[in-house]
Amino acid sequence: MxxxxxxxxxxxxxxxxxxxHGDTVRLDRVAEVVRSLLSTMSGDLDAKDIRLYQELExxxxxxxxxxxxxxxxxxxxxxxxxxxxxxxxxxxxxGATESATNEILDACEQLETxxxxxxxxxxxxxxDATTRIYEAxxxxxxxxxxxxxxxxxxxxxxxxxxxxxAAFGPAEPTAEATPPPPEAAADEVKQVxxxxxxxxxxxxxxxxxxxxxxALFASFD
Amino acid sequence: MSVDKNMNVLIVDDYKTxxxxxxxxxxxxxxxxxxxxxxxxxxxQMMREGNFGLVISDWNMxxxxxxxLLREVRADAKLKPTPFIMVTAESKSENVxxxxxxxxxxxxVKPFNAETLKAKMVSVLGEx
Numbered sequence: 001m002x003x004x005x006x007x008x009x010x011x012x013x014x015x016x017x018x019x020x021h022g023d024t025v026r027l028d029r030v031a032e033v034v035r036s037l038l039s040t041m042s043g044d045l046d047a048k049d050i051r052l053y054q055e056l057e058x059x060x061x062x063x064x065x066x067x068x069x070x071x072x073x074x075x076x077x078x079x080x081x082x083x084x085x086x087x088x089x090x091x092x093x094x095g096a097t098e099s100a101t102n103e104i105l106d107a108c109e110q111l112e113t114x115x116x117x118x119x120x121x122x123x124x125x126x127x128d129a130t131t132r133i134y135e136a137x138x139x140x141x142x143x144x145x146x147x148x149x150x151x152x153x154x155x156x157x158x159x160x161x162x163x164x165x166a167a168f169g170p171a172e173p174t175a176e177a178t179p180p181p182p183e184a185a186a187d188e189v190k191q192v193x194x195x196x197x198x199x200x201x202x203x204x205x206x207x208x209x210x211x212x213x214x215a216l217f218a219s220f221d
Numbered sequence: 222m223s224v225d226k227n228m229n230v231l232i233v234d235d236y237k238t239x240x241x242x243x244x245x246x247x248x249x250x251x252x253x254x255x256x257x258x259x260x261x262x263x264x265x266q267m268m269r270e271g272n273f274g275l276v277i278s279d280w281n282m283x284x285x286x287x288x289x290l291l292r293e294v295r296a297d298a299k300l301k302p303t304p305f306i307m308v309t310a311e312s313k314s315e316n317v318x319x320x321x322x323x324x325x326x327x328x329x330v331k332p333f334n335a336e337t338l339k340a341k342m343v344s345v346l347g348e349x
Contacts, residue, residue, distance in 0.1 A: 040347050043332050088309055098238060101238050102241075103321070104236060105238070105245070108245070109245065113246075127249060129244065130245075130249075131335045134245050134246050134249075134335070135246075135332070135333075135334040135335055137238070137242050138239075138242060138331055138333060139332060140239075141223030141234075141236050141239045141240050141242075141310070141331055141332070142310055142331055142332055144236065147280070153306055192342065
């Protein structure tokens with residue numbers, strides 16, 4: 001059945017209803033018209049068409065559900081909070097181990113300046129020991145490279161999530177499916193547990209200095 | 222012929238801690254004239270201006286990698302004979318093959334120890 005034919009049938013039924021009831025039509029009469037129209041249409045759809053429409057409807061429902069589920073996962077939060085935080089932490093690891101390695105190298109170089117003051121046998125033992133320390137310090141370069149690879153992988157995941165967010169748009173998840181962001185959850189939980197206090201080392205720029213701790217400690221006196 | 226430990230050695234790495242480690246290990250082996258570069262282009266410039274008896278270079282650097290540096294060195298008539306040791310974490314066989322094809326003298330995989338460094342230097346320069 002063509003769209004023109006449907007429109008024509010519909011117009012005829014509407015004209016008939018207007019003649020009978022004027023501009024006020026009871027709901028049951030509207031439902032009757034709709035049912036009648038649908039039955040007329042279904043006569044023009046074969047089994048394959050109906051199956052196709054069912055498949056499309058199921059697919060639409062699936063996409064809708066997936067969209068809600070993805071929104072419930074809070075991809076924006078993963079992108080903005082967790083991944084950003086993870087890369088900062090990893091950068092801090094590289095910085096801290098580099099700093100420690102350089103301290104170790106400083107100490108070794110200082111030890112080597114004492115070589116001339118030592119008997120040859122003891123000097124050789126000291127040289128052997130510092131050689132082993134230099135060798136062990138190789139780890140810093142490898143660690144840095146490995147962490148750089150992990151950061152690169154995280155950034156790749158971040159790009160994919162960004163693409164996912166863009167593709168699905170800012171869907172509003174259902175209230176029950178949406179977990180609160182960590183900060184909000186923390187605000188709601190008034191009772192601070194021991195686990196809540198286990199945050200690990202802070203990034204240098206956010207960490208309190210010993211002087212800050214001392215001042216805070218003294219404020220309780 | 223004995224190795225002249227007063228030769229100029231150029232070490233190339235974008236990671237300053239690694240430069241420091243290699244410098245100290247070379248010093249312990251008796252090499253005292255050591256210069257440093259933090260990427261291939263800096264190293265190439267230094268090589269063109271100086272006279273180096275050995276280059277020990279990392280691979281993964283920007284803007285010019287160790288492999289690109291090696292190719293530039295081997296393509297330069299004056300620099301071509303310079304012994305060139307690659308010291309890198311890139312340990313896949315295709316890396317080693319690419320370096321060999323580019324004319325690397327020897328190849329050390331990080332992390333390495335002083336014994337390996339010395340052994341590779343001996344294989345390139347001769348006993349010292």
